Amino acid sequence: MTEASTVVRVAARGEGVTADGRHVPFAAPGDRLLENGMIEAGPHHQTPPCRHFPECGGCQLQHLDDAAWSQFIVDRIAGALAGQGLSAEIRAPALSPPRTRRRATLHAEPSGRVGFAVEKSHAIVDLAECHVLAPELFALVAPLRRLIHVLRPRRRLDIHLTLADQGVDLLVNGIMPEGLAAAEAITAFAETNRLARMAFDEGYGPEARWEPDAVTITLGGVPVPLPPASFLQATREGEAALVQAVKSIVGEASIVADLFAGLGTFAFAMPGRVYAAEAGREAIMALKAAAARSHRQVFTEHRDLYRRPLTPAELDRFGAIVIDPPRAGAKEQAEALAASRAPRLAYVSCNPSSFARDVKVITEGGWQIDWIQPVGQFRWSTHVELAASLSRNS
Ligand SMILES: C[S@@+](CC[C@H](N)C(=O)[O-])C[C@H]1O[C@@H](n2cnc3c(N)ncnc32)[C@H](O)[C@@H]1O
Numbered sequence: 001m002t003e004a005s006t007v008v009r010v011a012a013r014g015e016g017v018t019a020d021g022r023h024v025p026f027a028a029p030g031d032r033l034l035e036n037g038m039i040e041a042g043p044h045h046q047t048p049p050c051r052h053f054p055e056c057g058g059c060q061l062q063h064l065d066d067a068a069w070s071q072f073i074v075d076r077i078a079g080a081l082a083g084q085g086l087s088a089e090i091r092a093p094a095l096s097p098p099r100t101r102r103r104a105t106l107h108a109e110p111s112g113r114v115g116f117a118v119e120k121s122h123a124i125v126d127l128a129e130c131h132v133l134a135p136e137l138f139a140l141v142a143p144l145r146r147l148i149h150v151l152r153p154r155r156r157l158d159i160h161l162t163l164a165d166q167g168v169d170l171l172v173n174g175i176m177p178e179g180l181a182a183a184e185a186i187t188a189f190a191e192t193n194r195l196a197r198m199a200f201d202e203g204y205g206p207e208a209r210w211e212p213d214a215v216t217i218t219l220g221g222v223p224v225p226l227p228p229a230s231f232l233q234a235t236r237e238g239e240a241a242l243v244q245a246v247k248s249i250v251g252e253a254s255i256v257a258d259l260f261a262g263l264g265t266f267a268f269a270m271p272g273r274v275y276a277a278e279a280g281r282e283a284i285m286a287l288k289a290a291a292a293r294s295h296r297q298v299f300t301e302h303r304d305l306y307r308r309p310l311t312p313a314e315l316d317r318f319g320a321i322v323i324d325p326p327r328a329g330a331k332e333q334a335e336a337l338a339a340s341r342a343p344r345l346a347y348v349s350c351n352p353s354s355f356a357r358d359v360k361v362i363t364e365g366g367w368q369i370d371w372i373q374p375v376g377q378f379r380w381s382t383h384v385e386l387a388a389s390l391s392r393n394s
Pocket residue numbers: 231232233260261262263264265266277278279280283303304305306307324325326327350
């Protein structure tokens with residue numbers, strides 16, 4: 001029998017919850033809350049691997065072993081569905097290993113501190129180690145610190161790092177360096193660290209100061225031009241798990257719609273003809289150029305799917321539909337999907353709450369959820385991603 005003080009689950013924000021409903025920070029399922037307020041570690045409580053945990057805002061769940069983290073992900077999805085009166089088969093989550101994050105935003109203070117922001121604060125943890133970033137990204141932290149001392153920013157900078165085909169693509173927001181000393185320091189930094197690109201943006205758009213070769217990211221075997229700070233799935237492993245799930249849903253459909261297509265993560269993985277819609281101008285132009293160059297049958301449309309969702313009649317032309325909206329979900333598009341007669345739908349989501357809300361609308365139109373593949377690509381964080389298979393039942 002479970003004691004009242006035993007932690008039985010992890011809440012959406014990451015704290016443990018006891019059988020009698022008390023919230024306990026940094027407690028894992030199986031831990032016990034003692035009378036003196038201390039936690040007695042249970043079998044799923046692991047020693048956090050990083051010295052910066054829990055101050056660093058990059059991770060919230062390093063005290064959970066992988067089994068408990070998986071269960072958290074499944075519970076989060078099941079809970080969001082239950083909130084809408086829904087349930088579904090939820091498969092075992094595909095977890096990305098440590099040190100595989102290929103895209104991250106770090107912050108730098110004028111003092112030279114470089115790292116993630118402290119949870120619920122503006123302070124920055126000066127990173128001495130990181131167990132989630134790909135080694136290529138982490139290797140830049142110390143050299144960045146030295147560069148910041150030369151650039152002498154007046155305010156905090158946001159540094160977007162992306163691992164591209166040619167190396168790391170770095171975009172620094174908040175400064176446009178001027179003068180010879182800065183120019184020389186930037187060139188030396190980019191050259192020594194073999195950067196693919198280094199760009200700066202002070203609010204008027206990115207300006208590349210280093211880009212020896214055109215920067216690309218290969219998606220589905222196609223090198224796609226990579227605009228600075230583009231959306232990409234956070235890890236290669238996460239991308240592969242989502243792509244595999246989407247491919248199994250789409251099957252042999254000869255024409256597929258990829259809605260909220262980004263740079264074409266799913267469009268370029270599809271076997272047949274693809275229609276790709278995306279509101280980001282740079283992204284859809286990159287996708288279009290890559291499709292033309294690689295002779296892929298991908299038809300692109302620069303379209304705001306919140307203001308102008310595909311209509312049921314437009315959707316009915318496709319053998320399968322893939323939708324991967326931002327965190328807010330796709331309320332307007334979900335309403336049209338509910339009325340569409342397209343046979344298959346792959347809904348990819350980074351937010352179980354908006355997913356459940358949209359899927360509720362879609363199922364009311366005669367669809368059913370076949371299964372859900374969760375993906376944990378933000379290791380030790382409370383972010384949850386998923387790909388869901390839906391088909392018409394009437
Ligand atoms: C979660 S990302 C998915 C991108 C892509 N499917 C991938 O896996 O790389 C969501 C995409 O939706 C785009 N987006 C945001 N709002 C949009 C809108 N109103 N209409 C169309 N696309 C939008 C973003 O630019 C972004 O590329």
